[in-house]
Amino acid sequence: MAIIVQNCSRKKDTFINRNFHALGTKYNILYNGNIALDRGKLAINDAYTENFWELLPVERMQVNEDVFLPGQSKNADFERAEEKAIKAIQKHGMNIGGKEKNPQIDEAYLLLGKARYYDQRFVPALAAFNNILNKYPTSDKINQVKIWREKSNMRLDNNEGAIKKLKRLLEEEELEDQDLADATATLAQAYINIKAKDSAIALLGIAAENTKVKSEKARFHFIRGQLYNEFEEKDSANIEFDAIIDMHRQIPRAFYINAHLEKSYNFDAEKGNEVEFLEYLTDLEENRENRPFLDKIYYRIAEFHRYKASDSLAEAYYNKSLRKVTSDKYLRALNYETVGNMYFDRNVYKTAGAYYDSTLTAMTPNTKPYRVLKRKRENLDDVIYYEGVAQVNDSILHMVSLPKEEQLAIYAKYAEALKDKALEEEQRMEEEKKNRESTQRTALNSTKDKNVVSGMSPRGLPGFSSTGSDNGSSFYFYNTTTVAYGKNEFLKIWGDRKLQDNWRLSREKAGIKNSEKTENVTSITGEEDQYNPEIYIASLPTEQTVLDSISKERNFAYYQLGIIYREKFKELLLSKSRFEDLLQNNPEERLILPSKYNLYKIYTELGLSNKAEAMKADIVTNYPDSRYAEIILNPQSELSKDENSPEVIYTNLYKKFENEEYAEVIAEAGKQIKRLEGDDFLPKFEILKASAKGRLYGFEEYKKGIDYIALTYPNTDEGKKAQELLQNAIPVLAKKEFVEDDKAKHFNVVYQFENGSGEDIDAFVKTLNEEIEKKIKYFDLTTSVDVYDENTRFVVVHGLTSIQGATGFAQLLQSDEKDSRGRPVKPKITKDYFAISSPNYAIIQRHKNLNAYLKLE
Template sequence: MKTFFKLITVIGCSIFLVTGCSRKKDKFISRNFHAVTAEYNALYNGYNALEEGRNNLNESYFDNYWEILPIERMEVFEDIILPGQSQNESFSRAEEKAVKAIQMHGMDIEGKEKNPQIDEAYLLLGKARYFDQRFVPALEAFNYILYKYPASDKINQAKIWREKTNIRLENDELAIKNLKRLLTQEVLEGQDLADATSILAQAYINRKSIDSAITKLEIAANATKKNEEQGRYRFIQGQLYNSLGYKDSAVYAFDKVVKLNRKIPRIYLISAEIEKIKNFDYENGNKIELLEFLTDLEENRENRPFLDKIYHQIAEFYLKTNSEILSKEYYNKSLRTNSRDDILMARNYEILGNMNFDKSLYRDAGNYFDSTMTKLAENSKEYRTIQRKRDNLQDVIYYEGIAQTNDSILKIVNLPESERLAYFETFVEQLKIQTEKQKEKQEAQTRNQGLVTVNNNPGNVTPPSRLGGTPNQAASFYFYNPTTVAYGKNEFIKIWGDRTLEDDWRWGVKNTSNTITDVLGKNALASATETELFDPQYYMSKISSEEKDIDSISRERNYAYYQLGLIYKEKFQEYELAKDKFQNLLESNPEERLILPSKYNLYKIYEALGENDEANIAKNDIISNYPESRYATILSNPELASAKDENSPESLYEALYAKLENQEYEEVISKTEEYITMFDGEPIVPKLELLKTTASGRLYGYEAYAKGINYIAITYANTAEGKQAQDIEGQVLPKILSKDFVPDSPDDNFKVVFSFDNSKKENIESFKGTLDTILNNLKYYKLSSSKDVYNKDTTFVIIHGLKNEQIAKTFDQLLTKEDKQKIKEPYFAISSANYQIIQIHKNLDMYLNIGNN
């Protein structure tokens, strides 16, 4: 009986609680039940998820200390977040908990919310959406709190978060207005004051109001209870002072960061110290004391994660104190730390590239600039700047390579046979020594191999077959199984020895002289037997003795000298280097076509260097020995130097271009061939080649055009025209390759084409004049005509503006009887698309034979 009574009591109490805790009844039990349940269940779990998501954001976010830091550590992505999507599962879970609290525990009775925790739920909802970068829905949640719960104790937080969201939506002016009103109307304290003033500072930074931002950050740093925030605000203050040029104030702000010491993340401390060093006065400051401080930073074990920044700053110190060798060493040390800071790495590479550039080591500079670009965003301004530098070096690197290689070849080729043999005997001796060292190294590796095998093959596990698999599918991939990896390493060492990771790693012996590789080529050495490698006669037999081969190498070298002289003179104003190249060229028995322009360029270089005696000698040489040349004309009449020479390459090119536009294709082809020979070796030649190819394509069709474009792309690969030809070859030619005609459609434009023999040019002009008069008198149609060259034997007169195939085919029916008497020549109609095809491929006969017209 007692048991039955207890059961009835429990059931009754349960029913009372359930019915009494209804969300529709404004009762004490209901309010507190739902408030407590919401706070300690849904909201508790929601805020835990929110904190987890924020921690993930902080861990993944990487501050860029090269720019003014943002107040809040959150990276904003440009991806559009659609409804139902989320970038972070934790924020999605926090949002779900907030919605659950609202839906299950909200007590909206007669338009008023009776559960005091629901405003907290909406705040959580807005924060979750904010950090998930769905700013418009977040704004809705914060605005709902302001509208629905004006008396909430969270109202100030909601206002602050609303303005944070407005700033993310780039409504900075609105955020500033609302925050200033909030600070005026409300007495904020503690973290609310810190949050409000800090985001107001962010809005001022966005609006470039730096002074106002510094003031607000001072308030925020004093108000916040969080040391990390205080350190960040002080650091940003220092950055802002630096941007205004107030170095003393910046150092004072950074000192405040340093005083926080272990209370803040060490990255702030190190960055603040580095920023102070950047403001050091190298003229009046104590450099020894600064170097000692930098050394202490370097040697402090706690600073190991930040050695990339410290090494870079030490390198900067040595660079500014003219210790270039040490600075280069520390820039390289910074690079070897494999820093996550891509901007730092890019700066290291760029500085090293500039150092090599200043020393005229253009090939090395080019390599450093290549590395710089790998660390920069592809479309950034910095990337484009470095790319321009690198592009300017492309030709230098290319021609320097040719010059050095061919010089090496000619040096050995020109040696007497006895000296050549002695040279190769010395090389073979060095090769033998290197081979012995390699063998000793391999033997040492073999002796150590047993230890490696024991350590990596516990229990004498049989190594897996190279072809067979393993029963365990999870470990079937080679590199997932440490046993197979260790076995593979041992096998590699056993077969190949210890090899450096580099190109052509299979070559067990590297040449001690690059000249040997230049002369014989890598293939000749790679295919040599062991006996041949140590036989000087093998190398002697590989040297070509044919005069035509040697002449070809010499011509290529001389042309490289000429191009290098022009590049150093025109692009880099490196007159000494340019002078050296032109002088070497003239001493190397160059082809006749290179002698005169080289002498003229030397004359201009002597003038630029102030070497007047040498300039006069060069001038008199040109006037005396080349009196009919345009260079002699300019030197004899200095006033022509400032005026445009009608016989200059540029003027002749412009005249030919005008003829191209006038469809005088045969004349353009003939003259460009003449000028290419005349100006061979000068920068205008690639332009002339491209002009000639364009004229050939329009006169002879696709095949002639494709052949010419291919020639330019290969022969002038490092010029702007060569690169343009490469683009045409890769992108344009495939699109116009097809000769197939396209079916006509109602939307096509059509042309009426009259064909004339070029031998009757006077008839063509007369006919076109008559046709223009007739077309102008036509009613209801706005038509025009033009003259197009088809090939060297045929010219078309075209009527444009016909929108209908039938009208085009029956064009003569538009004419009056009198006009028909004037226009008796046969014609055919063709769509604009097919007309383009017959002009590109010169296949008019094919078009007329397939039943058209």
């Protein structure tokens, strides 16, 4: 025992001691630690998903942004590897005379640094690597340690320092094989990080030549190919992708397929053979080994057909790509958005909107592409709405304008189509009924024959004889013949029922939609009346007021569409057609001038100089005093910065609103609303006018203004805000009941002044502030002058904490004073007042019900 204990000592530098600890460190502790490290690396690789849509990183590792407390680990395997490394250092380190005698301790520190690095604790990892460089400069792992140290520095965004040290390492040391591959690959990543991508290409080539790991070789070639594509050197990129393709089954299939696809994107459609290229893509599609990657292959084929303007084939392949189950959200978003754009270009906006909705579900929220598409989708809501209004109203007005004979012919044709459709549906259901009866008879005969063979009566339980003994038949739901018989019996008794609660009590059957439209037709016209053309003719509007309202709504829809297409989607031709259609339909006066100005701008942008000049002359001649004429005659300024621009006018008017000049705001806003018909700034003036009316005339006027904005400008930001106010704020503001004083925390004293009374409000406020400063020492009081209505103003003292305190304060100001000789002096504040809580003061300002409050006192 004494000999064994002596040999285990870490303080004696003997041959036996050194080798005892070295062997124990290498084959026990470090062996288990490296197994844990490899297991952790494997878990990282399994969790990592390559994003071939972007430039691949040199190292396959995803850095998370999660914050962990000191001592916490993200991965139990790396924690175990770190524990083993620390154990080796603490239990088997032989630091004698300032030198380490155990040759495995540098390996332990290297394991420690790697475990921390993969656990994404880069600062402690850097400390472990620096420890090796400082204490074990002659270690055979010293070059690997230097590479790992710079990898840690790069993760800490010290790319410049890493480049400097790695270049020195490559110049001073003769690295070979994997060490050379690791050093050059790490240096290449550092250059990529600082956007010096051209310097990375040659280094990755060296790394690809020297690495012995096939997956790394494929990765380096792929990154080189991506970089060459960025520099538009397609031939060089294809050489790199061919190198990957030649490795075939030696590398992960994902690299092989994506190399094919990247190479296909470099195909020159103008010079290349399109037939051979399509065969090449078809071979990729039909290869059974490529089934897990069909989503990307289908997308590439769709892109080829879209380039060839074969939209129907392209859409079919985009949808085939979408139907493949994939974890690639970027590809799903790309498919949805591309198909949505195709429908958008064909002006099928409702379908385009549905595809954009699906695109948003596959995108990362709050990113720039997400916000751009979301804004486009929201704009599309307006297009869908106004196109629907225009289409329906155009149809109604067109039908009304036709002679009755033509109306009768159109509706007769429509009724005939309804009859044919109903007849086809009836024939289909009759055919289905015959098929069910035939299947039922077949199933019943088959079941009877089987029962005879098995000794079971037709009413016996399937799978058991009439005596109750098991005959070895399968359970009921595993017997397809018996299940088919049961289904047919159910259909015969109950019909084709919808899957829902209380299905036995419901009258609805599967496949039959009980829409409001159907209910209305059957309840009003009956089943036979829907085939009577006279019913439809009778439903057409005939009153001129109704027709005028429909025409007005249609014209406004055309105007809004013209604005949206021009401003939000840059679809000048569509915008042009909407404005031209509008002007041909006898629009309201307020829409004519802005429509003509927009057409002038569109004609100019499209290069239609003759039409632009004619429209310019029309505007300048017929509307010489208008803002639009001024813009045309002075195109350099466009009134964007002068005193007549809507922005400047609105800003100045808002300052008057803040200064409580409500009457002037109302008058000026009304003037600008008439002047700016059709301008985007118009709703802002409307809401400012409504707010000023509310402050001056009370809640009801404010509500009327907000309601008008919500109805007139439903698709502007102001209109949507008004709708929110009507739903949420208006019901709360409508309450007139006064709050009990004991429930309030803040109180005011109010002095009332009538306009034209001759009283000097400014002088009163000055005196009031002086008296407050002289007599009140314990409260932080403030004063304000508030408008109540057109004839009344309030001087208000704020900051009191009770109704009794407010009353006492006012009485204190009115109490007699004495001069320096003790003689009574008349108080300076003698005006009548009333005390009120802050919530009740808000109510009287909102509803202008001061008299109702005073009667309560």
